[in-house]
Amino acid sequence: MTDPLLAVSGLTKRYSRSGKIIAAVDDVSFHIEPGETLALAGPSGSGKSTIARLVLRLIEADTGRIEFEGSDFLSLNGAALRGRRARLQMVFQDPLAALNPRATVARVLDDPLRIHHIASGPERPRRIAALLERVGLSSGLAGRAIHEISGGQRQRVAIARAIATKPSLVVLDEAVSALDVSVRAQILQLLLDLQREERIAYLFISHDLGVVRAIAHRVTILEAGRIAESGDARSVIDAPQSVIGKALVAAAPRLSRIERDVS
């Protein structure tokens, strides 16, 4: 076993709401190995999205450590932090909200290539076309505006943007929750293919245990900002030990409950 790609320890984030201090994330520790998918699951308000934003330094933690690729990620600032972001990317739930509504597909993909000096100006259109094809889109889509393409296409563009800088870890914050089910299956398959071929690790945030069970190696179940239980995704979901784990499993809709007799 190598060093973990991401090691989070004692992560805490508190908010004060109408005078009361509430811990959105309370002493959370976990790690992710290279090329592995760790799922964070839990009901709304369990702190899973806050953890995603803390790991990405979109908000700052009160206490705790985040080690990413062997160095202290929380000590970085300014240009050093922006440079490091190439290795740690994110895909949001709603691609229409997460991409500039005025942008074209080409511009969305051009930004990371330009910012991280991955390709020179004249070379970038070719790289953009390659990225689009990498996520299963036609390179002819480059000139289209973000609001003109379908929801599934948008999420593929968002994934292309995330992998443009060759990251080692991508945070997927409910990245398939808003998609149509038939589109969702294709996007999940794309994510698995990318992981296998490029050894990308995923921090997969979802409230849907069915999806978690389908694509995660390990799962951490959260409740009210704390870790309720962790372990191998299938073992935990097939036999949850914690109260919240049992409740989540019981609440998931299941087709197999439908009686088999066809009348």
Added chain:
Amino acid sequence: MTALASIRNLTVTYRRDGAEVAALKNVGFDITAGERFAIIGESGSGKSTLALAIAGLLPATARIEGRIDWLLRPPPMFDAKAPPSVLPDISPSEGEIGSSAAGSFPPASVIGEGRDESAISPLEGEMSGRTEGGATGRQPASLRDHAPIGGRDIGFIFQDPSASLDPVMPIGKQIAEVAYTHLGLSWRDAYAKAKTLLERVRLPDPDAALCAFPHQLSGGQKQRVAIAAAIAAGPKLLIADEATSALDTIVQAEIVGLIRRLVAEDGMTLLFISHDIALAAELAERIAVFRHGELLELGSTAQIVNAPRHAYTRVLLDAHLGLDAEPLLRT
């Protein structure tokens, strides 16, 4: 078994930037009184347009062809603010009014040509959950006197309770208003009814909740309030349009359980609109599968789940990732 509503050759077209977009194409089926009926489909399937058409809430810009015939029991003998005699005087310019009389039930007829000021565009967006709560207003489909039986005979639950509840009105008043308007109760009785309803939807501390504002409640609690308002006038038909899509799994299961119980207790007919075939299958007795505005398949839940006739239904079933599904990840 009697039909509550019979939908025939229903076609709904929206005009968008000069082009006509058909949201529903020649749809026909019956809703049986007292059943739990699910409509499933992905974005662009027309399922929300169908819900709005049945509730008479389509925007005025929508062109409606075909007919929806209703067979309703006589309204309760309260002194309702909107007596049935004044209801049919909305004369749709397009689409015909259908009416059917059977047995001793006086016919009530409607076809939706809602005079809604706000533009709704159910075709917008490719995400399966619609982001706006139907946009038809802050009152839960109830106080719209132009929708001939909306509110009193049809209760409507939108996806986003934050959008369907008035943010600056105490929730007790929002529910009481429905009872006051449609049941002809005094305000005092309407408030008493609101309190009973909040108890029925299992809102903790109903007394305090009467005076609470929507922002003080969680998403699941708001949806409970929206449900209380939707059933306040004792509707025959309860329409839930993606009513649990914005909620997490646990709250979703609670709301589905609540809807199932209320429908059973009040003998309501349920029209459950969802993108989630597994969720629909757990709740409904019959399922209709829609795609691109067309009705592809209609059958009992067991038949749809276990012996789907249409390939697309198969696709939807296979795409469902249940806790019993084969994992995609091979290790």
Added chain:
Amino acid sequence: MSPLRRFLRTPEAIAGAVFLAALFAVALAAPLFFPGDPQAIAGPALLPPFQDWSLPLGTDRLGRDVLAELFHGARTSLAVGLAAAAAALAVGAVIGTLAGFAGGLVDEVLMRITDAFQTVPAFLLALAFVSIVGPSLGVVVVAIALGAWTGPARVARAEVLSIRERDFVAGARVIGMHPLEIAFREVLPNALPPVMALSSVIVAAAILTEAALSFLGLGDPNRVTWGGMIAEGRAVLRTAPFLSIIPGVALVLTVLGVYLAGEGVVETTAMRRSLS
């Protein structure tokens, strides 16, 4: 329906647009119709309008052609109005965006400066500025913009405060975009529509302020202005009221045209936004 077609269905908007178009035509055509110096003497003094068809609107106290002055005055009014409004909108949008996006101390400092400018009446500010620096076209433009940028700044800041919480701003941070690029390339363009909605009010106010400054003799002395013409006519208000009335009416119609056309544009774009 396209925004243009919707615009064309609003009679007030058409009236405003038609009048503005005519005004632009007049301003552009002024050197063609009246190639000479509009301030040169063209005929007898105080000739009333509609007497001599070579001088259709008559002459002023010094015998200058009123129509020529009116045409050339349109150039000044439009140029100053548009330049001052553009400057005010640009400065306001940039300051509002910086304040809203940066937050904290930057926001505090910028907004207190905005407060300071807003507490001084805009016209006094312009008056003082021109008195100190001296009247010229550029100075008048700056003087008017000084009092007009605060409104756009506040609107831009409010808009930016909500836009900066949106996911695409977080997305831009995640890919390592520089904060200044995020502010001006991602956030500002999305904050512009409500700021631009102020433009008709600001253009109209700028034209009026310019006229007022000229009336008080603080306009560019080398140019004909409507405000200056009204001031000129004041001395003979009883005997030759047309000298004040004609530029006054031109001023009223211009401001009305700007308002109506601007409202039309705002309404059609707002309708488009609510539809999408």
